[in-house]
Amino acid sequence: MYVQFTGAGYCDVLDRSGSAGGLAQSGALDVLVAFERIGTRRSYARNDEIFAEGDRPDCWFKVVSGAVRVCKLMADGRRHIAEFHFAGDCFGFDSLPERLFSAEAVGDAVIMRFPRRATERLIDESPKLARYLREMTLRDLANAQMHMMMLGRMSAPERVATFLLDLADRRDASCALDLPMSRADIADYLGLTIETVCRVLSSFKRDGIIDIPNAHRIELRNRAALAEIGEG
Amino acid sequence: MYVQFTGAGYCDVLDRSGSAGGLAQSGALDVLVAFERIGTRRSYARNDEIFAEGDRPDCWFKVVSGAVRVCKLMADGRRHIAEFHFAGDCFGFDSLPERLFSAEAVGDAVIMRFPRRATERLIDESPKLARYLREMTLRDLANAQMHMMMLGRMSAPERVATFLLDLADRRDASCALDLPMSRADIADYLGLTIETVCRVLSSFKRDGIIDIPNAHRIELRNRAALAEIGEG
DNA sequence: CGCCAGTTTGACCAAGATCAACGCAAGTGG
């Protein structure tokens, strides 16, 4: 029911053709290649901070490998994870004078970093690129709105089922999911507690809907049942 | 703690100067004036649908007067309100092939409607306008993420307090708020039930934090207390 | 082997949902 977790990232147009944006066949390709030139690559260890709340957003990022969580802490320690990003996803494209969220590596990760100023110059030179970027952001916004509905109106089993299906859609995986994130990450993403996430997963397993060979691997045994739970 | 509810709308640059975007002093102004030419005005009665889920998004809108809710229904009737829009706000700028949300007039409202195709042509001609639009969308996204945190991690009193403060910030109103929307609308926006919203408002009133001369008017008597509750 | 972090499970609790009255003001029709 989600459209998609979050935009696949502008850079991916390099690998696609004939998609809605129709960028590849329009000369914007050179510009996209230019992106790769202005970026620098860096490795992060598990839980390393990529940027912090309050930082000046003078660059944006693309996940090369690994996974990233974008999150925010409340004064009393409650945490909320706004989105996860996987290989190929771009994130951290922000316009406010300071970051409202921080970003951290879920496990070991490799990330490309692009300076914002140079990027905006490139975008200004290409209306098509600008449009593509705009569409990506609007897609992210639509996803955020679907996520809001989940947090505001769905039960715990509905949230977990939706989460598993979305994750499966997003990463090719037909039925064997490997979850790079901890139960705490999942809980903070779904607006639940660790214990509730565990319990729901266990009950899905009892019902034969999924299998959990180990904590970070989940196999979808009955997608239809999951989908039904996810709908309410 | 919200930055702002949702973008003030690109058209407002006509009335501002020296803001971050710095559009007014750059020649993009003519382009903005052009927006007004391609728009058509229409009145809606209370609860009228402005666009429906599944519609093709071939135009976007600006609220002239009144208020609009952007919402979505689940199969079993549960409703979620993603955002409210007031005079001056733009909404309905969407990129997917069909609308995921519907928009309805909260009370009687007057709305400008702009064709999408012509708009995109204008945007393509002005990188500055494109950038401004991008920033507006990114601001909306940031707001959506703050709202997610509220839905996922805040208690009922925290949500209501935050809602009241945001509304007060957004509409000049120093302390006398008039709520155009019903309790049901508020509940569906905050991810609560009507009864809980009522109870929380009543308890705020008992504590002297607010006054409720009538159901659609709320006076903030103690902003600091509200802010404290909102923080957690 | 034993420690440690993360996960799972159970017992209990509380915030908020649900269900049910009741209140109240704005129509509506006689």
Add this chain to the structure above:
DNA sequence: CCACTTGCGTTGATCTTGGTCAAACTGGCG
């Protein structure tokens, strides 16, 4: 002008979901 209806809003009693607290389990890893 006054019953009567209707749509919201408010309040109370009760129930359920998911949170909290605590203990047991598991799989690395020194």
